[in-house]
Amino acid sequence: MPLLKDGRFVEDQWQRLEEHEIVPRDGAVIVDLERWQVERETLKERTAPLGLLLLPGQSPEEVAEDLPRFDLIALSFPAFKDGRAYSYARILRERLGYKGELRAVGEVLQDQLFFMVRVGFDAFEVNTRTSEEDFAAEMAKFPAVYQPSSCGETTVFARRHVGLAQCAAE
Amino acid sequence: MYRYDEFDQSLVDARVAEFRGQVARRLTGDITEDEFKPLRLMNGLYLQLHAYMLRVAIPYGTFNSRQMHMLAEISRKYDKGYGHFTTRQNIQYNWLKLDDVPDLLADLASVEMHAIQTSGNCIRNTTSDQYAGAAADEIEDPRPTCEIIRQWSTFHPEFSFLPRKFKIAVTGAPKDRAAVQIHDIGIQIVENNKGEVGYSIFVGGGLGRTPMIGKHIRAFLPRQDLLAYLEAIVRVYNMLGRRDNIYKARIKILVHETSAAEFTRLVEEEFEKIDKTNLLALPDEEIARISKYFAPPDFEELAPSPAALLDAIDQDRDFALWVKANVTPHKVQGYSIVNVSLKPIGGVPGDITADQMDGVAELAREYSFDEIRATHEQNLVLPHVRETDLYAIWQRLVELELATANIGLVSDMIACPGLDYCNLANARSIPVAQLISERFAELERQHNIGDLKIKISGCINACGHHHVGHIGILGVDRKGEEYYQITLGGSADENTRLGDITGPSFPYDKVVDAVETVVNTYVDIRTPGESFLQTYARVGLAPFKETLYAAA
Structure with a gap:
């Protein structure tokens, strides 16, 4: 899967470990929640970057205490219609203060990128039809937003009531 | 507006x-x-x-x-x-x-309209009381609240891929004309004992194959907390609602399976956390800005019941019937609310031609401060009409073939599109509505029968709200044949109730007879002035069952 990060295709530095794979000593790896729960103590001793994959049904609030240990969290979209990870993303960013890479994996449609960015994702495993230009076009799609969300844009509700000077500064 | x-x-x-x-x-x-x-x-x-x-x-x-x-x-x-x-x-x-x-x-x-989120597993168009801003019993016009919800829910990044569709309804009056208890979230505007206006919240109502009445989870929600509370409800639903089975994916199933008490606890807990961020508190100026658009129009000071109107009622029986059925009292003296029936005898409920649309538009501009309402019972409303203009409006509606005097009566039916259009349907709905309407075509007879809501769905998805019809009709498929199950005693107002199934279903060519039998039974056993629902509450299913299945 091509990886888009901050709007550019980049080489994926991370290895996602399958169930049967042994954790290598070096290199950035992504483990699933089950492995994290079972091998937590060993994994904590590792100095190389560690990422966590959460599936729908695995709320980030379950690992709130462990968040500082992770440099990457991947939230899975097993089907593009499964929208649970949108809520998880906001909880990670807005409630738990997670600042690392937040990656969308699974079925990630071009038309969903705008919403995903708004809830706090900054990296996307996209299908091969999506280009950097598509990403840029999606980001420019809507000129305003009504809801507050993770990326902190000023909402329409608030923009209507700020002075002209503030508007110009945005 | x-x-x-x-x-x-x-x-x-x-x-x-x-x-x-x-x-x-x-x-x-x-x-x-x-x-x-x-x-x-x-x-x-x-x-x-x-x-x-x-x-x-x-x-x-x-x-x-x-x-x-x-x-x-x-x-x-x-x-x-x-x-x-x-x-x-x-x-x-x-x-x-x-x-x-x-x-x-x-x-x-180009005319400030759209089709955004009218379908899909997202927050749908918010519905409300068709008499908003005109009804005498209103605590507050619900439309500013609806507009705030419309904006908040539009392109909501978190809630565009919910387990299933999500419908919100708001009423501003104790008499519920918006059927809030059969919505995913029902909001009733209330006043507390300190005189503050806020919201009473129902969650988990809905029809479909598992009909449920909404659970009351909050008696009083302060106005500024509305969006934070809604966000809490929808977030809990988004994370925990079932996605394994489309028929169990609505929030009503989640509320039912987790129990209303536990669901309420989850929502309140989430609300506390969201509320701390204060992000969703609406600026007072913004509430004021939106409310201003719904300020009452410049009503004139008028005398009530003008003589010309009373004369016209005396002299023209058709007009008198129309006034009786289709005209509703307005909160301002000398004004009326006009209901425009889209249920002509033998017609398709809710259908309207382009010329009729233009005609209603002209009437609204000339006589109703340029406002029109669409109702959930598939009719239209001119909300602010001077009583002195009623006769002229009626004459124009007669020319437009929109003057059927049957609002709230037996031929004012709700019907889903059914098998004539819909690929989910098991049976036709529209022709059944047309046949019932023709059977009861005589208006005097309809007026004698009185308030009666018949609601018809062509499949168990219940788009025709049959569960809450005084008489509900549900199309089912029996070995490739269209059959219709009848329910009695349903209601979608502030006393929401699901109807009771009478017994075995009726074939297509017997369903109109069955409805007529129910109506005749009611007329036979009612006490003077007793409505269908009152009679049903008094006698129950038995007498209706007896006459319906007497021959069998």
Whole structure:
């Protein structure tokens, strides 16, 4: 899967470990929640970057205490219609203060990128039809937003009531 | 009425451009039908039995003459010269071509309208009381609240891929004309003992194959907490609602399976956490700004019941019947609320031709401060009409063939599109409604029968609200034959109740007889002045069962 990060295709530095794979000593790896729960103590001793994959049904609030240990969290979209990870993303960013890479994996449609960015994702495993230009076009799609969300844009509700000077500064 | 500002308009325009791009990608095969489906659904576009169907939002049922004229023009330009008003205060076009739809949406945007989130697993168009701002029993006009919800829910990044569709209704009056207890979230505007206005919240109502009445989870929610509380409810639902079975995915199932008490606890806990961020508290200036659009129009000081009106009622029996059934008291003396029936005898409930749309638009501009309402019972309303103008309006409605004097009566039925249009249906609904309407064509007889709500659905998805019909009719498939199950005693007002099944279902050619038997039984056993629902509450199912199945 091509990886888009901050709007550019980049080489994926991370290895996602399958169930049967042994954790290598070096290199950035992504483990699933089950492995994290079972091998937590060993994994904590590792100095190389560690990422966590959460599936729908695995709320980030379950690992709130462990968040500082992770440099990457991947939230899975097993089907593009499964929208649970949108809520998880906001909880990670807005409630738990997670600042690392937040990656969308699974079925990630071009038309969903705008919403995903708004809830706090900054990296996307996209299908091969999506280009950097598509990403840029999606980001420019809507000129305003009504809801507050993770990326902190000023909402329409608030923009209507700020002075002209503030508007110009945005 | 609300008017878009630059932000609202820019978003609706952006949506048209986005959808134009998506249609182009679909037509070139760049995206599959599977991928396109949720995108078109979020723009209200369905693929029906014969053609594409578009559902256009009429937020909380309020619109003006310019918008109605555009709806007429669209029906001429892209459809067959008519449209269909739905049970969710929307209008549908049934005969569209996919490549016309972007242009159609651009036409809608030019009059501040759209089809955003009229379908799909997202927060749908918020519905409300069709008499908002005109009803005498109102605590507060519910439309500013509805408009705030409309804006908050539009392109909500977190809630665009919910387990299932999500419907919110708001009423501002104790008499519930918005059926809030059969919605995913029902909001009732209330006043507490300190004289503060806030919200009472119901969650988990809905019809479909598992009908449920909403659970009351909050008695009083302060006004500024509305969006934080809604966000808490929908977030809990988004994370915990079932996604393994489409028939168990609505929030009513989640509330039922977790129990109302536990669900309430989860919502309150989430609300506490959201509330701390204070992000969703609306600025007072913004509430004031939106409310100002719904300020009452410049009503004149008028004397009530003018002599000319009383004379006309005396001299013209048809007019008198129309006034009795279709005209409702207004909160301002000398004004009335006019209901325009879209249920002509033998017609298709909710259908309206382009010429009729233009006619209603002109009446609204001339006589009703340019306001029109669509009702969830598939009729239209002119909300602010001077009593002195009633006779003139009636005459114009007669010319337009929109003067059927049957609001709330037996021929004022709700019917879903059924097997004539819908690919989910098991049976036809519209022809059943037409046959019932013809059987009871005599208006004097309808008036003698009195208030009676018949609601017809062509399948268990219950788009025709049959569970809450005084008489409900549900189309079922029995070995390839259309059969109809009858329920009695349902109601969708502040005393919401689900109807009781009478017994075995009736074949297509017997269902009208069955309805007539129920009606005749009621007329035989009612005490003077007793409504159908009152009689049913008194005697129960037994006498109806007896007459219905006597021959069997």
